[in-house]
Amino acid sequence: MSIGVIDMEGLRLGIDLGGTTVKVGLVDEELEIVDKVIYRSRPLDEMAACAEFSDQLKAFVVEARYDPAEIEGIGVAIPGTVLGAEVELLPNIQLDLQLLLESLRDYFPNADLAYLNDANAGALAEAAFGAGVGYRNVLYVTIGTGIGAGVVIGGKVIAGAHGAAGEIGHVSVAKGGRRCSCGRRGCLEQYASARGIVRTFREVGANAPSVYESLDHQQDHLAHMLMPKHDADSLTVFRAYEEGDFRAVKAVDVFAKSLGFALGQVCTVLDPDVVLLGGGVAGSAHVYLSKVQQVFSESVIEPCRETEILPGRLGNSANMLGAAYYSMIQ
Numbered sequence: 001m002s003i004g005v006i007d008m009e010g011l012r013l014g015i016d017l018g019g020t021t022v023k024v025g026l027v028d029e030e031l032e033i034v035d036k037v038i039y040r041s042r043p044l045d046e047m048a049a050c051a052e053f054s055d056q057l058k059a060f061v062v063e064a065r066y067d068p069a070e071i072e073g074i075g076v077a078i079p080g081t082v083l084g085a086e087v088e089l090l091p092n093i094q095l096d097l098q099l100l101l102e103s104l105r106d107y108f109p110n111a112d113l114a115y116l117n118d119a120n121a122g123a124l125a126e127a128a129f130g131a132g133v134g135y136r137n138v139l140y141v142t143i144g145t146g147i148g149a150g151v152v153i154g155g156k157v158i159a160g161a162h163g164a165a166g167e168i169g170h171v172s173v174a175k176g177g178r179r180c181s182c183g184r185r186g187c188l189e190q191y192a193s194a195r196g197i198v199r200t201f202r203e204v205g206a207n208a209p210s211v212y213e214s215l216d217h218q219q220d221h222l223a224h225m226l227m228p229k230h231d232a233d234s235l236t237v238f239r240a241y242e243e244g245d246f247r248a249v250k251a252v253d254v255f256a257k258s259l260g261f262a263l264g265q266v267c268t269v270l271d272p273d274v275v276l277l278g279g280g281v282a283g284s285a286h287v288y289l290s291k292v293q294q295v296f297s298e299s300v301i302e303p304c305r306e307t308e309i310l311p312g313r314l315g316n317s318a319n320m321l322g323a324a325y326y327s328m329i330q
């Protein structure tokens, strides 16, 4: 399916509810973004807050010179598992989905409302009109602060019996390894998310203090520049890698080996046509992709060795676009 043949009746809103920001896109019938806005995340678990948010969306549509009554669909991408009407949210999100849907209905009376898991939204968008066009079965892995994934088989997102299909972030890559938020140990997310990369970088530095200090002395400016600014600042680590920083070389090595290994296990079971990478870390794919592909080829069953691993095409608009699209096809 290509962008030109999608038959969308009218304007839609895609809402990507994240832990720190809410991204909203107004899209036309060809899924082109007409306008978009980013809000800071806030609790949406009371009617007054939901109404205020819906009112803000209405103002955004009006500012873009459209009538809110023209909005035919609104899709919401949610950070949590979704199975039918059952939603289990991540702990850092305060949301009463039913209240939000009620208020959206008040402000956008002609819109079909839909919601789905955020990684599934991204997977759907990349598969339907992103880097997955031309492939039937797509495994989409989104790597940011954490790791999410979506599986699209023949154009349909697979939720699984418990809404947990594709949770590749919690595939075990290190027996007895780092403790994970899911209560287990050694999950991929602890090594191959933005947080995992920064953690390895810092651990390597802490375990080699003398080299680390001399680096600080001799190249004060460079060393300062190469310090991650927060727990999920993988961008600085990738920059340090390109400068040849030994901590970053190790962090990228651990990242690529963990990810390549986990993708190998998952593809041995799923055998998708292509693996697409999304999320913030995908923007640095040129740094690590060949290493990931190599470890993957060594880990996966022989017939799947040539399966391609590619960065997605829709960047951080994937979830928002997938949500808008889902409001049309659901």
Ligand SMILES: [Zn+2]
Residues within 6 Å of the ligand: 169, 170, 180, 181, 182, 183, 184, 187, 189
């Ligand atoms: Zn886990």
